[in-house]
Amino acid sequence: MSTPAPSLNPxxxxxxxxxxxxxxxxxxxxxxxxCVFPGEVRxxxxxxxxxxxxxxxxxxxxxxxxxxxxxxxxxxxxxxxxRELWQSKVACVYQHPKIIPTLSCAENLFLHEIxxxxxxxxxxxxxxxxREHFDRWGLTIDGDALAGTLNMGQRQLLEIARAVRQGSRFxxxxxxxxxxxxxxxxxxxxxxxxxxxLGVGIVFVSHHLDEVFDxxxxxxxxxxxxxxxxxxxxxxxxxxLIEAMVGDASAGGVLAGARAAIHPRVARLKVSRLSxxxxxxxxxxxxxxxxxxGIAGLAGSGKEAIGEVLAGLKLAEAGTMLLDGIHLPxxxxxxxxxxxxxxxxxxRHREGLVLGMSVADNATMAVPxxxxxxxxxxxxxxxxxxxxxxxxxxxxxxxxxxxVSSLSGGNQQKVVLARALARDPAALVLINPTCGxxxxxxxxxxxxxxxxxxxxxxxxxxxxDLEELEICHRIWVLRSRHLTREFVPPWVARDLVAExxxxxx
Amino acid sequence: MSSNALNPAARKPYLHLxxxxxxxxxxIPVLVLLLIVGSVANDxxxxxxxxxxxxxxxxxxxxxxxxxxxxxxxxxxxLSLESTVGLAPMIGGWLVTTxxxxxxxxxxxxxxAIGVTLLVGILIGAFNGFLxxxxxLNAFIVTLSMLILLRGVTLGMASxxxxxxxxxxxxxxxxxxxxxxPASIWICGTFFAVGTFLMRYHRFGRAIYAIxxxxxxxxxxxxxxxxxxxxxxxxxxxxxxxxxxxxxxRLGAITAQQGGNMIFTTFAAAVIxxxxxxxxxxxxxxxxxxxxxxxxxxxILTLSQIASFWIDAAFGAIILIALSVVRLxxxxxxxx
Numbered sequence: 001m002s003t004p005a006p007s008l009n010p011x012x013x014x015x016x017x018x019x020x021x022x023x024x025x026x027x028x029x030x031x032x033x034x035c036v037f038p039g040e041v042r043x044x045x046x047x048x049x050x051x052x053x054x055x056x057x058x059x060x061x062x063x064x065x066x067x068x069x070x071x072x073x074x075x076x077x078x079x080x081x082x083r084e085l086w087q088s089k090v091a092c093v094y095q096h097p098k099i100i101p102t103l104s105c106a107e108n109l110f111l112h113e114i115x116x117x118x119x120x121x122x123x124x125x126x127x128x129x130x131r132e133h134f135d136r137w138g139l140t141i142d143g144d145a146l147a148g149t150l151n152m153g154q155r156q157l158l159e160i161a162r163a164v165r166q167g168s169r170f171x172x173x174x175x176x177x178x179x180x181x182x183x184x185x186x187x188x189x190x191x192x193x194x195x196x197x198l199g200v201g202i203v204f205v206s207h208h209l210d211e212v213f214d215x216x217x218x219x220x221x222x223x224x225x226x227x228x229x230x231x232x233x234x235x236x237x238x239x240x241l242i243e244a245m246v247g248d249a250s251a252g253g254v255l256a257g258a259r260a261a262i263h264p265r266v267a268r269l270k271v272s273r274l275s276x277x278x279x280x281x282x283x284x285x286x287x288x289x290x291x292x293x294g295i296a297g298l299a300g301s302g303k304e305a306i307g308e309v310l311a312g313l314k315l316a317e318a319g320t321m322l323l324d325g326i327h328l329p330x331x332x333x334x335x336x337x338x339x340x341x342x343x344x345x346x347x348r349h350r351e352g353l354v355l356g357m358s359v360a361d362n363a364t365m366a367v368p369x370x371x372x373x374x375x376x377x378x379x380x381x382x383x384x385x386x387x388x389x390x391x392x393x394x395x396x397x398x399x400x401x402x403x404v405s406s407l408s409g410g411n412q413q414k415v416v417l418a419r420a421l422a423r424d425p426a427a428l429v430l431i432n433p434t435c436g437x438x439x440x441x442x443x444x445x446x447x448x449x450x451x452x453x454x455x456x457x458x459x460x461x462x463x464x465d466l467e468e469l470e471i472c473h474r475i476w477v478l479r480s481r482h483l484t485r486e487f488v489p490p491w492v493a494r495d496l497v498a499e500x501x502x503x504x505x
Numbered sequence: 506m507s508s509n510a511l512n513p514a515a516r517k518p519y520l521h522l523x524x525x526x527x528x529x530x531x532x533i534p535v536l537v538l539l540l541i542v543g544s545v546a547n548d549x550x551x552x553x554x555x556x557x558x559x560x561x562x563x564x565x566x567x568x569x570x571x572x573x574x575x576x577x578x579x580x581x582x583x584l585s586l587e588s589t590v591g592l593a594p595m596i597g598g599w600l601v602t603t604x605x606x607x608x609x610x611x612x613x614x615x616x617x618a619i620g621v622t623l624l625v626g627i628l629i630g631a632f633n634g635f636l637x638x639x640x641x642l643n644a645f646i647v648t649l650s651m652l653i654l655l656r657g658v659t660l661g662m663a664s665x666x667x668x669x670x671x672x673x674x675x676x677x678x679x680x681x682x683x684x685x686x687p688a689s690i691w692i693c694g695t696f697f698a699v700g701t702f703l704m705r706y707h708r709f710g711r712a713i714y715a716i717x718x719x720x721x722x723x724x725x726x727x728x729x730x731x732x733x734x735x736x737x738x739x740x741x742x743x744x745x746x747x748x749x750x751x752x753x754x755r756l757g758a759i760t761a762q763q764g765g766n767m768i769f770t771t772f773a774a775a776v777i778x779x780x781x782x783x784x785x786x787x788x789x790x791x792x793x794x795x796x797x798x799x800x801x802x803x804x805i806l807t808l809s810q811i812a813s814f815w816i817d818a819a820f821g822a823i824i825l826i827a828l829s830v831v832r833l834x835x836x837x838x839x840x841x
Contacts, residue, residue, distance in 0.1 A: 313725060334727035343725065351725040354718035356785050365715060365726040368708035375708045419726060 011074045012037045013170040013201030014059065014090070019068035021054050028054040029065070029225045036201040038169065041192065043212040043233070044205045046222035047245055047466075047497075052205055055222065056174050059203065061086030072170060087112075091163030092172040099155055099162075101148025106130035108147045109162050137161055137191065153184030157191060164195060171195065172203045177211060178300050189215050207298050209241060209501050223247055239494065242501075246466070246493045268458040269427045271310070274319030279305030281481045283319070287427065287458035292449070294472035295462045295483075298500050303478045304346050307431045307462045311343035312336035323427055337366050342425030342457075344416050344433045352416035353404050360386040360400035363418040370423070389418040394444050410441025417445060427458040434468055446471055464500070466493050532778065532794040535830055539801045547808040555804065557686065561755070563800035564693035567793060568748040569771045570778070571693075571700055572741035574792040576644075577775055578704075579737045580717035580784025581637065584648040586745040586771065588655035589629050590764025593746035594753040595659050597622030598668045601675055607666040615674035619750065626746025629655065630739035638735045652768070660761045669758040679754015689751045696744070701789045713737060717784030773824045774799050798827060 012035050021029040029051045036042050046052050057063040059070065061080055070077035078085035099108045107114065109130050114121060130143035139157050141150065150158060156176050163171055173192070177185045192202065192215055206212055212219060213233060221229035221244040229244040266289040274283045279302030287293045297303035308314040310321060315331040322328070323340055337343070345351035353362050360382045364371060371385065372378040386400035393414045397407055404415055413434065420428060428449065434442040450471060453459045461472055469475055475487040477499045485499050543550040569586050576583045597618040602608025613621075629651070636647045681688040704710035712733045715723040724730050745764075753759045778795025780787030802823050806816050 311725065312727075333724060334729065337727045345722075345725045350719075351721040354715045354722050354785065356718045357714060361711060361715070365711070365723070365728070368711065371708075372706075377706050377708055377711065379706070 013073055014203075015071045016059065017069050019055065019058055019065045019070075021058065021063065021065050027225050029058070031068075032222065032225070032227045033068075034059075034203075034220055034227075034230075036170065036203060038199040038201050039196050040218060041196055041202045041204050041216040043216035043219040044203050044222070045207075045209070045212060045219060045241070045245060049224075050222040050245070051225040052222055053174075054225075056092065056172055056203070056205060060090060060092040060172055087166065087168070089168055090170045090172060091160075091166060091168040092174065093156065093159045093163055093176055094174045099147045099159055101146065103147060104144050105134075105141050105147050105150070105158055106143035108158060109133060109143070109165065111162075112166060133161060133165060137194070151184070153180050153187060156180070156184075156188060160191065160195075164200060169199070170201050170203075172205070174205045175207065176204075177206060177208060185211065207501065209238065212241075213238070221245055238498075242494050242497055246497050266456075268324055268456075269310075269460065270320075270322040271306075272320050272322075274306070274309065274316050274321065276302075276305050276309055276314060276316045278302070279481065280478060283478075283483055285476060285483065287460055289456040289458060290453050291474075292453050292459040292461055292472045294469045294475035295460065295478055296464060296469055296475050296496060296500055297462075297478035298464060301478050301500075302481060303462050303464075304431050306478070307343065307429045307460065308345075310336070310427075310429045310460065311341055311345070313343075313345075334366075337423060340423070340426030342420035342423065342428045344420045344428075344430040346431040346435075348409075348413055348416050352419075353412060355403075355405040357404060358401050359390070359395065359397050359404055359407070359415055362404050362415050363389055363400075364422060366419055367422045385422070386418075389421065393418055393421075393448050408438070408441075410437035410445075413437050413441065414445060414448075417448060421448075421452065425452070425457055427460065428452055429460045429462070431462045432465065432468070433461070433463075434465070466496065469496075531830075532791065532798060535827065536794060536798050536801065539798065539805070543801060543805045543808070546805055550805065550808060555808075557690075559797075559800045559804045560690050561687045562803070563796050564687070564689040565748050565752050565755075566767060566770055566774065566800075567693045567796040568696060568744050568751070569767060570774045570792050570796050571696060571789060572744035572748075573768075573771050574775050574778075574780045574787060574789055575700075575713065575737050576741050577780045577782060578717045578784060578787055579713045579734055580720065581734065581737070582644040582648055583633065583738065583741050584645070584768055585629065585633060585651035585655060586741060587764040587766070587768040588652045588659065589626055589742050589745035590749035590752065590767060591659045591759075591762070592629070592655045592662075592749075593622045593625040594749040594759050594763065595662055595668070595761070596625050597750070598671055598675065598753060598759045599662060601672050602668050602670060606670060607663055607668055615672040618675055622750050623743060623746050626743040626749075627739055629746075630742030631735070633742065634735035634738035637738065638731045656765070659763075663759075663761040665761055667758050667760045671753065671757060671759070675750075676754035676757055679751040680757070687755075689755065692747075692751070697789055697793050704789055709733065709736075714785055717781075717786070719785070770799060777824065777827045799824070 014034070014036050016032070016034045019029055019032045020027075032051070032055060034042070034055070044052055044055065054063065058065045061078070061083070064080040072089040077089070100111070103111070106126050110126055127143050134141050134143065137157070139154075139161060141154055141158060147155065147158065160171070160173075176188060180188060189211065192204070195202065204212070204216055216233055218232050219229065219236065219241065220227060221241065223245060228247070229241070267286045268289050269287040271286070272284045275281045283306060285293060295303050295306055305314055309316045309330065310328070312328070312331060312333040312335060320327065321330065326339055328336055328339060328341070349355065354365070363386050364382050368375065368377055371381040383400050389395070390397060390400065395407075395414045395418070396411050404412060407415070417433065420430075430449065433449065434445050437445070449459060461468060463469055473489070475491065475496065476483045477485050477487070477496070479500060479502050487496055487499075549555055569590065572586055573583060599608050600611055600613040600618045600621060601615050603612070604610030633648060633651060636642045637644045678688055678692065683691055704713065712723065712728045715726065715728055716730050716733055720730050749764060752763060774795035775787070775792050776782065776795070777798060778787065778792035780792055802820065806819055811819060
């Protein structure tokens, strides 16, 4: 695969200079520049929260930058609200394809024309045009099939086909391979090479560094909203790339070394040969009293499912779970909770909270039996229990009766933790427990978690956040559905990331 | 990056005072206003006899509103309640009437017939729950189909005729007067009192709110979402069967159209009373105020001798006005 020399195509498809964006007090992007020539694939990499999404959103015209300029093929970018104009300049394909599943593939391909056209729709002409188009790209897609019947890989290809058909010379692929299996990834990469040969400039966002090395010529690395690296892939060592992504994250961690004392040889939680189809296979580990064990893995690695099985939300296909020697049956949240599992789910808005209910209602939701007899709930018992936990977790709220939706994100997350702690759990299972919360809340949450461990509970922390994982005594990495490697402190953040990304550094 | 967007601190500044009040409280001034209007419009309006008539007429629809409120708070729908109001007592009445007037001629023990009436309600609710919870069908379309099906069965059973000559035991609850007040008012009041208490202070009530507010979070907290939802459908249909029994008792007869069109008023009262169609919000007290408001309006319209052809139009307009007033004084905007 030859790379067209930039000198033959002097006008880059996109030149962005000095882009900055602030959300409240958070500086999401500061002074980032980026340039893509025709026929160039530029990888955009960085860890979660590095600013990739913000940069993609600005380049796609969804977000206006606070400062900086963008030119497409030498022409100044249209204003942010001019959707149509942006779409003619840049096409963006997201991780979740934005196709309409209830319309046929042909309609999805020509949706823009249909919506702008006058008169009646000629189905015959549309079908023919769609077939020509799919044939040209070597796509085995039936134009009459409903787009919803396509698999993930085909949906991605359909969306890419739609994007380039609208004539844009600049394509953003935002983690297009995250939901694809190996074969589909290969097919997608082949199509990307074809686009490249046609002179389309591509920004390729991916967590999978081997793909980055496979497909791209140049790479931009973001960290904390700043550009850390901008160079050609040729001659770049993988270690150097990971170094740029990770930096010295472990040194700056506010919680470094803050671990509870382990009560030796008291294994409270024992998981053996646990399998859940599509998520993880043959997973075995133990967590001792006072110990915090981390399970690290990329988004989409299926690590969350381990927590959901332990909480009783999901049913495992095989394997056993023992808590203090008692067999957990699986698939029964209430049973698991009574047996001593406290659970902080992945997404506080989706599974963690009933936003319209009060702090007290949410915090005591899992333990109605402790609040009165025969199912009746004593308001004074609720208020007492809630006041206690508000104090213990330092929840900033007007009182137990305040509606949860009016709390800040960090305090909402404390309420989710309060719910998990309501029964004084023997094992605490947490999924990304400080995701999207401010630093002060983060510290308060971790102090509380360490306190629970110190009292002798087993803590399982499922996360992809290196700072969160700092409090762990051990970390297992989940990759390709298996626990691949165990890390004990002091670990090197770079090695941990390399293991999660699936490449030896 | 996302933490800012997640904080819904930005609220409309106007009418802030009302925001802290539940929307049910906002209904009280409206109700008082209507009482004033009613007393001005007609001297007979404030007479105890007339007020009792309003309460009695409201009591049956109120039981349906209670039933629908439970279902709505759980985040579901039940349109079939009004057909249950017809079918359940029709089956009970059929067992206790002579073949000459269209009954079975079996002359079953009336107390057993009352039991059968309530059992029919339970079975209908269980079937609704099975289709919606177990098979995962859409509640709106399931209960719409049941609305049509059950009405059809009622019509078929009665061959379009009316069952009368019901035994006094069967009509007792609907027609009795306890301490100068119709029994149906006592019954309805008791159900609302118990319901309000259970919704606030029993785990089952809190579970219903949690499921309607966010079923995923309820499940993660160990609430048995499917089972609770199913029970709610059963309870709702049981209440509808009871409402049907009271209605038949008051009228002393069961027509094949008994309960017809009641579902519209039921929804209107529930929504005016602040029950959210999206689930998780509202109180039974508010729903009761909604019923009373509509009852008073109906009574004023009737007393004012508006031509009966125009009553429906006036009724519809007043429901819209009431909804707008409730919205402006602090009720939640519909999310859909």
